[in-house]
Amino acid sequence: MSVTEMSAEAELDTIPVLRRQIDSLDEAIMRLVAERAKLSTRVQTARMSAGGTRVQLGRERVIMDAYRTGLGAHGPELADAVLRVCRGTR
């Protein structure tokens, strides 16, 4: 086995470890989004009890921009999905 084959094999061996770390990050991401959904529901309830709308597009645009700044081109897609999860729990 050549040196390159050995290093490719060693690289492959790292994948299961990296995947377990990714799985832990996914669990943490889901916990944060679930927590966010609870807070978002409270905001929606407070706004509607005062006669306001459930969704505020101006506020959602601010959130989209924050995700674009934080994560680049795909950030707004993630923000949109997060917002849908948070709206979805109504």
Next chain:
Amino acid sequence: MSVTEMSAEAELDTIPVLRRQIDSLDEAIMRLVAERAKLSTRVQTARMSAGGTRVQLGRERVIMDAYRTGLGAHGPELADAVLRVCRGTR
């Protein structure tokens, strides 16, 4: 001002506090996704250096199912957006 109007007003006063908490959660979510993107890039690199593909659909389905279990109907949309952010950084 009636009792209901007072309580609606008190509810409205909670919105700025709740929004700041939501903003902190969004920052934490973005940090975790950025960290996940780094790990995902390492997996893609390891797999390709051993002659494999950059994306593994079987693995992505496992992740989608985990997000559906964790967050319900909109979970897979969030997983899809997370995966796109992680693929996007290549």
